[in-house]
Amino acid sequence: MEENNAAEKQLNFLEEIIESGLKDGTYTSIQTRFPPEPNGYLHIGHAKSICINFGLAKKYGGKTNLRFDDTNPVKEDTEYVDSIQEDIHWLGFDWAEKHYASDYFEQLYEWAELLIQKGLAYVDDQTLDQIREGRGTVTTPGKNSPYRDRSVEENLDLFRRMRAGEFPDGAKVLRAKIDMAHPNMMFRDPIMYRILHAHHHRTGDKWCIYPMYDYAHGQSDSIEHITHSICTLEFDIHRPLYDWFIEQLGIWPSHQYEFARLNINYTVMSKRKLLQLVKENYVTGWDDPRMPTICGFRRRGYTPESIKAFCDRIGVAKRDNIIDYSLLEFSLREHLNKVAQRRMAVLDPVKVVIDNYPEGQTEMLTAVNNPECEADGTRQVPFGRELWIEREDFMEVAPKKYFRMAIGQEVRLRYAYFVTAQSVEKDAEGNITCIHCTYDPATRGGDAPDGRKVKGTIHWAPDDVEEGHTFLENLNPNSLKVVTAKCEPSLGTQTSPSAQFPDGIERYQFERMGYFCSDRDSTPDHLVFNRTCTLKDSWAKIK
């Protein structure tokens, strides 16, 4: 008990902040939010943020809102708002309230007029380049705009006319009046509104001025009484401005906290780059199984549980990090090992003939569905004189420590018999086309009554009259590899997915080969599986 308490005491820095605020009465419950911009699909990095925001609220009995940060109509689309909601639900989270920053446009506008009246905002007529130049650099101060000292009346009039659509895009902006020499660039009269005659996915053509992130985010948090506005490190420098708007407006004070974003080695985690992969057709879509998007991982066969377990393991801190991809795979295998039923499929088949097995005979053998879950029971697999094994499971001459099939080396065909290879047939190029074996009828099921052992057990698939009716889409990190495989018939007859997978995606372990899931392109006549990941392979290291 004490040990458990000690373990629970190991809090991340956000949990510490929350607990101390709860303890000193700063707030009695917490409110978080997940604030995606609907300009792309969610990726594994967003999963971390989702787990933090929803997870923290759940842990401390608070609530989490979903808020679309839709302040830039030219990049946003309803396709993205739909996919984002689907992905959050698939991960197993649900929001207390759903909002859009665009719901607050009117309020934001009124607050902008208030700031103008307080002499804290002005309309600037400078061009984009002039503004950029006037801002200075990180090491040199900026210069005041010649329009900086317009009267409150003139600013109000101009701003209203901006809203009324009297000016073209880029003609004017509304700026906060702070300090053009401030060492934090964010304070050098940041732009609050720009003119954009663009159709918004929710507000249509109602507006032609749109607020900038810095002018919208904190106030949106404030409106929703977000106690902990959690974002990534690059917004750290925005926090003083976030606080400034809230203070000048005198509104409910939300507070922002920053954590280090997720990086995974070998993994592209930039929305912009992922968009490019899709737009330029390097991949088949946002849900291409090679994409690190949530829908990509879903199609690839990852489970929500494994992604959440991963997010749990990586922790939350403020230092930059690069997580080993192997940690993601570990979390995946950990879950799938427990719940995925086993099947046998031969991805790179070579023919085997058991010469002393009666011609024309077939028999049914019993195979365990999941050794990790007895309740999953068993299934029957047809066995006959001719069958298929993996090409890499045979060598004419076995090197040291090679325990698979070789001439004269007895191996077990899983759940079937001990067999010994005797000879091979080859084609003109010298490729093996058929392996001739003998079997020991006394070893039915895979055990020898005389107690003798074999070093290796290999999987196999029965000979199939319908040539190549099963396909496998086999995923490599950098390429799409499609192979035609042989598999046991039970795979084709599966009609209802395991209760373990409420998302309706069938997932299996193909013994000794890896975890695979049915692809949405799969049909009863033409099964398509995606390889989710391989099994750990200690033989590959020995080789």
Add this chain to the structure above:
RNA sequence: UGUCCUAUGGUGUAAUGGUAGCACAUCAGAUUUUGGUUCUGCUUGUCUAGGUUCGAAUCCUGGUAGGACAACCA
């Protein structure tokens, strides 16, 4: 030659002035009708130089290294 953030094994993450722990990875062994799973064990770490203290990963100062900020993006 600015402001801010960060620095603990290979990778992450704890230790909140008192024995540097956990996970992944790696390596070795045991078990195994999956070279899977499971189990056991090993190796590897406080950026640096001072200071405070009985005692510093932790507090202070300087250095070094990495990162963020100069969109009318979020």
